[in-house]
Amino acid sequence: MDKTPDILCIGAVLWDVIGRSASTMRLGSDVPGHITRVPGGVALNIAMTLTRFGLRPALLAALGRDAAGDALLAEAEAMGMEVAHAYRSEDLPTDNYMAIEGANGLIAAIADAHSLERAGDKILRPLGDGRLGSPEAPWAGPVALDGNLTEDLLREIAVSPLFARADIRVAPASPGKALRLQALLGHPTATLYVNLEEAGLLCQTTFASSAEAADALLARGAARALVTDGGASATEAAPGRSLTKTPPAVLVTRVTGAGDIFMAAHIAAELAGAAPEAALERALQAAAAYVSGDTPQ
Template sequence: MEKTPDILCIGAVLWDIIGRSASHMRLGSDVPGRITRLPGGVAMNIAMTLGRFGMAPAVLCATGRDAEGDALLSEAETFGIITDYAYRSEDLPTDRYMAVEGANGLIAAIADAHSLEAAGAKILRPLEDGRLGTLDRPWSGPIALDGNLTVDLLHTIAHSPLFRAADLRVAPASPGKAERLLALVGHPGVTLYVNLEEAGLLCQCEFSDSSAAAMGLMQRGVTHVLVTDGGRAAADGLSGDIITHCPPSVLVTRVTGAGDTFMAAHIVSERAGMDRATSLARAAKAAATYVSGDTPL
């Protein structure tokens, strides 16, 4: 029997293969470290954090009907994630993401999300076939949307009646894919989560800080935006008003997934009825706790 979620996470659910070293690295570095394989992808990272905060997230994603896909969804369920609505492809492999991190941050990463892109609108079927909604009675709850989706699919979401009642929370998968989110600018139900670099790419300029970036995005038509800037102050811009909060200083031991943790903690805080300042502070603290190597709760 399919379970009923209270939030949907749409996008990449894949295996994260992460190499981490305590050494500073540069191009061509060959250093000792650890290599791990963990459930990942923007949608998965957000869903895992939402689950830790007590929500019941479901993932709308694409995985292969292969051993890696079976293992990935089984692992997701241990985090309290509902996988009943995942699209399982007979001919597409389960996606993967590979990154190398040093003491000086992310060195390089490659996202192999080709199966998600190839599946396209098939991952949205539960929103129209009655399982999670229909055209007449669309899903009216929160949705965490991943920028790994294709530009065409993001355009479809921006204009589809299936999403007209949804609270859309959107994050780019990476700076390289940030410009895809322009398809959603102007949608009244969108809250955008970006870092300083991604904000600059969306506005085609450089910003000195998160406040300036939030203002720039609101001037482009984004109603609500959250901008992070590593260990510097994060900003929340809503209908022209901006508030900021500086995260606590921590020793950084990992970076992949920090933005997803920030987004999930902010969603949970707002859904719990907390005000903007409290929600921003709680999200910044959760992200700082995450990068320090601890689990944010």
């Protein structure tokens, strides 16, 4: 049986600790709710969604040789992911993410991805040592890149021969890390998946719509851009094409990870041969199902 993965997911693989309340919250709120710990991180969120579409992703990430890392990779493997290529550190702990969500959306979040940042290019070793590719025969399939990677590593990836033939899909992780993606704006195969705020940060302005933002990203050198604007609209733009759709109207019960679901569903649709309009529609449907609570965490 061919053990080559369908896609590489490179970036944060960690534990999500999420506190959710049905109450509207503000600074200093102390309300009842539920706290969960589930597998998360941008790269893992994308990979989990890809497995639901029947794909086999491989994780390139940094985890500690600790109980948290063992448990996380065991869950990932049970879901159908290839985990053998993950970098395991003897002296760095497994990363964590913590968020608080209320009825009025995300209140605050902290991403502790310091182990991923400190591991640096060690997570890319399988792409150069023959396991997944080499400088002479680089990986030629799709790659989901996570903006939790350092700016230096993203710059390295942008010019690396190891990614010369890859179909690169990029997620910023958060508005606070969106500027890290500037290194990939000129890459000929990089598709950016950002929200309206992140697009504005990359273009150093504000936008009134996803269509305006997507066109501006192309003007700044993006090979292709997908921009979401919550429940208002989403746009996919490439040279000579701009397509905008309105997401399904749903009751929002959670928001953390919705962008990752959108990106993964769009990638899966395209890998299955969907045309641009159909791929965008499937991504919006998947994200709507997720934020409404109709699909698993």
